Amino acid sequence: MIRRIAIIGLGTMGPGMAARLARGGLQVVAYDVAPAAIERARSMLSVAETVLDALAIAPPPAGVGTVRFTDDLGDAVSGADLIIENVPENISVKGDVYRAIDGLIASDTIVASDTSGIPITKLQEHISHPERMVGMHWSNPPHIIPMIEVIAGETTAPQTVATIRDLIRSIGLLPVVVKKDVPGFVENRVLYALLREAVDLVERGVIDPEDLDTCVSWGIGYKIAVIGPMALLDMAGLDIYKSVSSFLNADLSNRDDVAPMVLEKTNASKFGIKSGEGMFSYTPEQTKALQGERARKLVAVRRILEGRE
Numbered sequence: 001m002i003r004r005i006a007i008i009g010l011g012t013m014g015p016g017m018a019a020r021l022a023r024g025g026l027q028v029v030a031y032d033v034a035p036a037a038i039e040r041a042r043s044m045l046s047v048a049e050t051v052l053d054a055l056a057i058a059p060p061p062a063g064v065g066t067v068r069f070t071d072d073l074g075d076a077v078s079g080a081d082l083i084i085e086n087v088p089e090n091i092s093v094k095g096d097v098y099r100a101i102d103g104l105i106a107s108d109t110i111v112a113s114d115t116s117g118i119p120i121t122k123l124q125e126h127i128s129h130p131e132r133m134v135g136m137h138w139s140n141p142p143h144i145i146p147m148i149e150v151i152a153g154e155t156t157a158p159q160t161v162a163t164i165r166d167l168i169r170s171i172g173l174l175p176v177v178v179k180k181d182v183p184g185f186v187e188n189r190v191l192y193a194l195l196r197e198a199v200d201l202v203e204r205g206v207i208d209p210e211d212l213d214t215c216v217s218w219g220i221g222y223k224i225a226v227i228g229p230m231a232l233l234d235m236a237g238l239d240i241y242k243s244v245s246s247f248l249n250a251d252l253s254n255r256d257d258v259a260p261m262v263l264e265k266t267n268a269s270k271f272g273i274k275s276g277e278g279m280f281s282y283t284p285e286q287t288k289a290l291q292g293e294r295a296r297k298l299v300a301v302r303r304i305l306e307g308r309e
């Protein structure tokens, strides 16, 4: 039974995750190596709580469902039933965290990674009880998106997968168990196939970035929230898919490196919202307004998709 959860890493993903787990009645202890990240996470927590209220996710009974921040790793993991590692997408950084907690946790504590796509089997090499390690891949923003992928590595015990799947279900979220530990799992394999083509089309001057977003959001995104890709094939007709894919697949981007446009921007520290410029530019005021507007729209869409409006 999972009651106490330690979250390690409070960047983009950690604070929303902490808020959502606490709303599910769990006791969360949140840790980051950077004091500034802890301070930022404190303020993001109340923003996430407002969004959870708007989603009408009922608060837990008084006394349960808390978030406590700490700057001490030992304090964070002590007595935890589950640790969610949420540090940068880098095997060596993640491996250092697993080695640091190895001697501090009980042998039956589950260690989950929110990795976007590093195979869990590779992460398991860095921990002494690999049967207790599992992938728990949330989607951004984690307090709003209900689907979480659960991935077993080669040596993950089936019971570990079942415990995490049941935990996700028990707080009203949607677990999807991925059957093979492939890089990127399922969500990011599909997303990165789309992003590779989108970046390529913009880079080749086929379309402007703003128009690419209009095309995908209103043409594909809006529809796919209601009709998933497998159901869409049936709606369009497999005969149509066969005809179009027979000439189009060969013309789609198959580049296996990072696109020059992305390298150019990242080399100039243009990372997107977090640096004020990426594909588009953002002032701090625009960022704040955009985040509020996106949260409001995602909440409204989710309420409709769940049949609550």
Ligand SMILES: NC(=O)C1=CN([C@@H]2O[C@H](COP(=O)(O)OP(=O)(O)OC[C@H]3O[C@@H](n4cnc5c(N)ncnc54)[C@H](O)[C@@H]3O)[C@@H](O)[C@H]2O)C=CC1
Residues within 6 Å of the ligand: 008, 009, 010, 011, 012, 013, 014, 031, 032, 033, 034, 037, 085, 086, 087, 088, 089, 090, 093, 096, 097, 114, 115, 116, 117, 137, 138, 139, 140
């Ligand atoms: N950004 C996204 O949209 C998503 C990211 N992920 C995955 O979640 C993980 C975290 O991603 P983000 O939150 O975006 O990263 P981030 O870079 O925003 O935050 C990482 C945090 O980890 C902290 N950190 C670094 N080393 C640490 C250590 N040794 N101990 C404790 N804290 C440490 C940093 O100070 C930072 O606050 C990555 O594996 C990423 O691939 C998963 C889903 C979505």
Ligand SMILES: Cc1ncc(C=O)c(C(=O)O)c1O
Residues within 6 Å of the ligand: 115, 116, 117, 138, 139, 140, 141, 188
């Ligand atoms: C670009 C991108 N990469 C990874 C992830 C998740 O792992 C996301 C997301 O939205 O969740 C993403 O947008």
